[in-house]
């Protein structure tokens with residue numbers, strides 16, 4: 001294996017964010033060079049606190065945390081916070097003690113820009129929340145899309161219903177203006193939507209296996225997973241949980257476990273379908289000039305080897 005891929009995880013922890021962060025720390029294919037925080041599952045201040053806490057649990061306080069935006073790209077302060085999914089603390093209502101460490105002085109956007117400049121083409125951002133910080137990084141440095149290696153995005157509902165409402169997936173809903181800006185920025189983008197992540201389910205039996213293991217991360221996750229299981233039972237009538245964030249992290253660790261298609265993605269920024277992601281496969285030549293014409297293409301995940309992804313996640317969390 002060559003050099004591990006340098007990754008920055010932009011995150012709103014979040015129960016499945018916690019799982020993705022631990023998975024990354026357990027994966028020799030990637031080197032986590034920083035966490036940047038964003039609102040989504042919780043407000044940004046709490047996301048920062050949770051990111052610091054998770055790194056302390058992991059014994060990886062060497063990894064810096066840069067706090068991200070508290071408002072949307074358009075300075076909106078009325079945020080959608082999914083605390084009913086992850087618990088009011090974002091981590092399964094466990095009332096963990098506050099972290100000892102602090103975030104660095106630099107903003108998330110400045111941190112992203114600095115690392116893209118230090119290692120041009122070599123840094124992958126794994127964006128697990130609304131895309132505000134990534135959009136701000138592009139505003140800060142218009143060359144950011146060309147300097148960053150890849151941006152792997154958990155977001156979108158491609159040709160399926162959303163999970164906030166029938167049109168829209170939660171991370172895109174969090175900041176549709178930022179999402180449209182990032183998707184059309186010309187960066188090397190890979191989007192993993194809920195059309196894919198809804199195929200990757202951690203079952204009750206898997207949770208039992210985690211609980212029976214001696215793995216440090218497995219033990220921790222079993223404590224926080226109850227709230228997430230309850231939410232999935234109420235919302236989807238399933239005895240399992242969707243592994244949104246870990247599956248997206250796997251796209252950085254082992255991209256061959258997913259398949260992809262290429263096209264232009266635009267995001268609806270107003271109306272009842274605000275946050276809708278519309279993919280254009282570029283095959284049809286439309287008679288009129290459309291809002292998708294002359295925009296850069298991105299990759300969108302189409303299929304996933306779900307059993308292999310769950311096995312890999314389980315193996316790495318159990319052997320921790």
Ligand SMILES: [Ca+2]
Pocket residue numbers: 011012013014016017040041128129245
């Ligand atoms: Ca997340």
